[in-house]
Amino acid sequence: MVNPREAAAAVVDPEIRVITIDELGILRSVETDPATGRVVVTITPTYTGCPAMDVIRADVRRALAAAGHPDAEVRTVYSPAWSTDWISDSGRAKLSAAGIAPPAPVARPNVVPLTLAVRCPRCGSPETEQVSRFGSTACKALWRCRSCSEPFDHLKAL
Amino acid sequence: MSADLFDFVLGLGDDALIAAQRLGEWTSRAPEMEEDIALANIALDQLGAARLLLTYAGELEGAGRDEDALAYLRGDREFRNCLLVELPNGDFAVTMAKLFFLSAYQLPLYDALAGCGDERLAAIGAKARKESAYHLDHSSLWVRRLGDGTEESHRRMQEAVDQVWPYTHELFAADPAAPVDPAGLRAGFEATVEPVLTEATLTRPGDGFTPGGGRQGLHTEHLSFLLAEMQVLHRAHPGARW
Missing domain, CATH: 3.30.300.130 (Fe-S cluster assembly (FSCA))
Known part of the structure; x- marks a missing residue:
């Protein structure tokens, strides 16, 4: 067994x-x-x-x-x-390899938020922009890379 | 106490269910593809909260009714949702005004429930508030965009706010026996809503007209039509499965 x-x-x-x-x-x-x-x-x-x-x-x-x-x-x-903070490191690596940008850490109350750029999972460029706050599933948003022009999913921090 | 709690939870579940049904009407009809997906996603969140709340309401009642029995086998007078959510979608501005006011109420409500003494409601509140924060963010973005947009978008957004505002008063009717008294949420609601209206160059409407009755089962004529569409399959084929 x-x-x-x-x-x-x-x-x-x-x-x-x-x-x-x-x-x-x-x-x-x-x-x-x-x-x-x-x-x-x-x-x-x-x-x-x-x-x-x-x-x-x-x-x-x-x-x-x-x-x-x-x-x-x-x-x-x-x-x-x-919370997306529960996604493991290996999970984050797999999401990224599948073209889905993993979420940034969730902002904590009373902590100065540090906004990190969402990196393009294809070319790694931080030059990206949000196309839509909602995506193909409840947990994703749609983004686009300004460097390589590819659209990609981003798992929203929750 | 249990009967009061049943009514309270039923009201919140019905708010979420009817909001989900209305938002779902936009699917395939939204002004742009991204918004179509956004509204469907928000509808799904509302439906998720509705299922948890109605399931719990059924257990509190103890009469063997599950979420489906409560959603599909009640008549309009037995629904306890606020009038705000049953109002027709109108144009996109009306839909956004409705969603903006609803989420500015649901977010502090779920937040307060997360810290209340009822374990089930606390779990539902802690879960749903994260989703409400997105709804509020999304709708306030549109209120600002349309209000501070073109002359035409400003005119329509102001009309929408004027049309929907009177229905916000019912959300905060006092219910001192409830785990969270909605009357205590009004100040936070206004503190959220007013800066957005100001930034959107919109005028906050006056408070003269305050329609209500939804929590007592007295609804507008719109609810019956909505229920007819939502319930027709279940009523035509009771217990059908596929």
Whole structure:
């Protein structure tokens, strides 16, 4: 039997298929209920209306069934609310390699904000501009590079 | 207490649900592609909040109604949303005025809920406030752009603000038993809204006309038409699945 944590962590996000739900930070915990022996996976949505949640739940159950845990339970929690700060370094690198500019750290209250340029994931240029604050999925905005002229997605800091 | 809390949560859930339905009407009809995507995204956020709130309302009621039963199987008099969200979309300026005032109310509301004693509402508030901040940012940008734009855009944005403003009063009707009393949010709302109107060269309307009744189930004629469209499939084919 595959370790349930590893099985759940390997599930990829259905809308951004280069990154796993673990790297995206939406996999909160994988535990085994000591009384029943059932695996309980806890996930949290990026956005409240994220339409990928049903698919993610089904994919997690399927992955755990394949790993020898056919009765795994998937729970959804909303607190603490997901933040892009939970995206791992390997997740950020994969987003960038897939042409999606990763988010800057979320601004903290009482901290002087440092606005970093969004770098073009294709040519690395900081000469970029926002085209639209909303993009192809709830978590992305549409940007354009002024150096290489390519449009690209940017995962919004949340 | 539980019945009061049910009404409160139902009202907030209905606000988000009806706002989502109205914003969704813009899909494929917005003035430009980027705005089409933006409005659909905001509608989706509102729908997400509505689902969490209506699910919780159903549990508080304890009568076995889930989010779908509450959304699709109630008549207009049983809806508790504010009148603001059911008003027709009008032109783009009216839609932006509605969204601007709604998000300037929802943001401090969700923020206050995030710190309230009810664990479920606190979790929903902490989640939804992040999304409301984007809605407020987006709509205030358009209010400034249109208000401080051309003569025609200024005229239409001012008309929109004048038309929608009276409906903002209902949002802050006192409800001292609620986890967050909306009456306490009015000052913050005005502190958010007034500088944007000023920057947009728009005049803040007067406060004479204050329509209300939505929280008691007394709606404008527009809600019935909206519900007819939203509920028709579920009512024609109860329990249908695909």
